Amino acid sequence: MAVERSANREPRIPLTRHRxxxxxxxxxxxxxxxxxxxxxxxxEVGVEAMSLYYHVANKDDLLDGVIEVVVGEINDAVxxxxxxxxxxxxxxxxxxxxxxxxxLLRHPWAPGVMETRTTxxxxxxxYYDDLLGLLRRGGFSNDLAHHALHVLGSRALGFTxxxxxxxxxxxxxxxxxxxxxxxxxxxxxxxxxxxxxxxxVSHGDPANTLGWCDNQLEFEFALDLILEGLxxxxxxxxTGGPGDRASA
Amino acid sequence: MAVERSANREPRIPLTRHRxxxxxxxxxxxxxxxxxxxxxxxxEVGVEAMSLYYHVANKDDLLDGVIEVVVGEINDAVxxxxxxxxxxxxxxxxxxxxxxxxxLLRHPWAPGVMETRTTxxxxxxxYYDDLLGLLRRGGFSNDLAHHALHVLGSRALGFTxxxxxxxxxxxxxxxxxxxxxxxxxxxxxxxxxxxxxxxxVSHGDPANTLGWCDNQLEFEFALDLILEGLxxxxxxxxTGGPGDRASA
DNA sequence: ACCTGAACACCGTTCAAGT
DNA sequence: ACCTGAACACCGTTCAAGT
Numbered sequence: 033m034a035v036e037r038s039a040n041r042e043p044r045i046p047l048t049r050h051r052x053x054x055x056x057x058x059x060x061x062x063x064x065x066x067x068x069x070x071x072x073x074x075x076e077v078g079v080e081a082m083s084l085y086y087h088v089a090n091k092d093d094l095l096d097g098v099i100e101v102v103v104g105e106i107n108d109a110v111x112x113x114x115x116x117x118x119x120x121x122x123x124x125x126x127x128x129x130x131x132x133x134x135x136l137l138r139h140p141w142a143p144g145v146m147e148t149r150t151t152x153x154x155x156x157x158x159y160y161d162d163l164l165g166l167l168r169r170g171g172f173s174n175d176l177a178h179h180a181l182h183v184l185g186s187r188a189l190g191f192t193x194x195x196x197x198x199x200x201x202x203x204x205x206x207x208x209x210x211x212x213x214x215x216x217x218x219x220x221x222x223x224x225x226x227x228x229x230x231x232x233v234s235h236g237d238p239a240n241t242l243g244w245c246d247n248q249l250e251f252e253f254a255l256d257l258i259l260e261g262l263x264x265x266x267x268x269x270x271t272g273g274p275g276d277r278a279s280a
Numbered sequence: 281m282a283v284e285r286s287a288n289r290e291p292r293i294p295l296t297r298h299r300x301x302x303x304x305x306x307x308x309x310x311x312x313x314x315x316x317x318x319x320x321x322x323x324e325v326g327v328e329a330m331s332l333y334y335h336v337a338n339k340d341d342l343l344d345g346v347i348e349v350v351v352g353e354i355n356d357a358v359x360x361x362x363x364x365x366x367x368x369x370x371x372x373x374x375x376x377x378x379x380x381x382x383x384l385l386r387h388p389w390a391p392g393v394m395e396t397r398t399t400x401x402x403x404x405x406x407y408y409d410d411l412l413g414l415l416r417r418g419g420f421s422n423d424l425a426h427h428a429l430h431v432l433g434s435r436a437l438g439f440t441x442x443x444x445x446x447x448x449x450x451x452x453x454x455x456x457x458x459x460x461x462x463x464x465x466x467x468x469x470x471x472x473x474x475x476x477x478x479x480x481v482s483h484g485d486p487a488n489t490l491g492w493c494d495n496q497l498e499f500e501f502a503l504d505l506i507l508e509g510l511x512x513x514x515x516x517x518x519t520g521g522p523g524d525r526a527s528a
Numbered sequence: 529a530c531c532t533g534a535a536c537a538c539c540g541t542t543c544a545a546g547t
Numbered sequence: 548a549c550c551t552g553a554a555c556a557c558c559g560t561t562c563a564a565g566t
Contacts, residue, residue: 144396147392147395147441148392154470157470157474160474161470161471161472161473162473164473164474164477165472165473168473174476174477174480174481175480175481177477178477178481178493179498179502182493182498182499182501183498183501183505183506185440185441185502186441192433192434193395193434222402222405222409223405223406223409224413225409225410225412225413225416226405226409226412228416228422229412229422229425229426232422233423233426245426245430250427250430251430253427253430253431254427254430254431254433257431257506257510257513258505258506258509260509260512261505261506261508261509262505264508265505
């Protein structure tokens with residue numbers, strides 16, 4: 033019987049652009065963005081590094097494609113929400129953005145590389161066009177909807193930069209396994225407001241909160257605040273803003 | 281008379297960490313972040329690449345230091361505003377954030393590297409502690425002020441990710457020097473909401489607006505919306521929120 | 529104390545060449 | 548059409564060595 037050569041790497045499927053991108057997303061998910069190099073990706077799909085250049089123009093193109101995959105997932109996750117029977121624009125937008133966020137929590141490296149992309153892909157355009165449609169049907173003028181996109185910014189796609197990562201504290205010097213409360217007291221003279229806030233928000237036990245916040249709760253707090261502010265502005269202006277067709 | 285050796289590179293000053301960081305900031309300002317390599321930075325200060333490692337632990341440490349310089353500039357720019365006689369917290373916070381933004385407009389590469397830093401420096405802590413103090417004196421509870429920091433996010437330091445860079449459009453394929461209006465019409469079927477918005481917001485002449493927005497105006501619109509939303513929440517809660525000391 | 533030369537392991541990428 | 552080997556120009560970084 034004929035032997036399948038190198039049975040562990042299944043060289044049957046002839047490697048397509050789509051498979052390259054899928055593998056790249058998987059690598060970044062598991063090993064982080066720095067682990068995604070042309071050479072390591074090639075090894076992952078069982079090929080030499082230079083073979084990738086047949087399916088991908090260069091690394092920039094690879095990253096574009098990888099973002100395309102992620103935004104595709106977002107669009108898929110978001111599409112179901114659009115068809116709901118609810119009429120309130122605020123609820124629909126809220127649900128969509130929270131759904132997008134769920135996707136990005138599976139690809140925590142994606143926001144960082146999204147921000148480096150210059151070319152806006154058709155899928156991103158699709159996402160924003162749909163969002164814009166929701167705002168328009170919700171009674172927003174084009175002018176205000178345009179502002180809304182800017183206010184939401186990256187939050188529209190489901191992510192925000194975290195304030196502090198649960199990684200390091202900027203306060204003390206020696207505290208490795210020490211008592212967190214002692215550290216807060218120690219930095220109370222340098223940063224009294226922060227120390228006081230941590231002490232109070234963490235209900236007197238800073239060990240639970242220091243360097244860590246409930247990101248989901250904070251994300252929703254911010255999102256609701258912004259949506260409420262947008263609604264107030266929509267209701268303030270009847271239809272069109274001032275200075276609409278003033279200049280040529 | 282004794283000859284100063286290699287007069288163009290003034291090797292008099294023996295090169296300090298501070299000078300290295302200053303040179304690094306200057307390089308990034310002029311040539312962008314990719315131009316800032318250990319080798320090119322060394323050449324800039326008139327030294328071999330390996331000499332930098334005497335003043336800087338590694339490139340990560342260099343980037344930390346470079347951010348330290350930028351945040352130092354922000355703190356300097358912001359300090360003047362604190363001492364004003366105005367009492368309105370919203371005005372003071374607004375002025376501070378807009379001043380921080382002015383600094384970052386001179387270092388457009390800085391936000392990108394800030395987001396990659398994990399360790400929060402004392403200067404960033406200083407900035408947030410001062411901001412927190414302003415909120416507290418403005419009548420915010422610690423809990424709400426904590427939320428406020430999250431809502432503001434990176435905007436507190438004066439920057440937001442831009443929605444679209446004036447770089448590329450995701451719509452057409454062939455339009456290089458073509459009429460912008462024709463391009464909008466062309467993509468009207470794929471992205472009708474975007475096309476309609478661009479047409480209207482640009483007052484019928486999309487050539488002026490396509491791929492470009494007034495970032496200063498959008499930044500202030502978002503900032504004002506957020507500050508207004510925060511104020512409404514401050515006025516809604518008397519002092520402390522519900523569920524304050526419930527759990528152990 | 530401050531700087532250097534040579535070397536290492538790693539990138540992305542080109543190009544002519546294989547099947 | 549799809550893949551490869553060898554090579555290039557560039558990284559950050561180490562280490563023993565110079566003054």
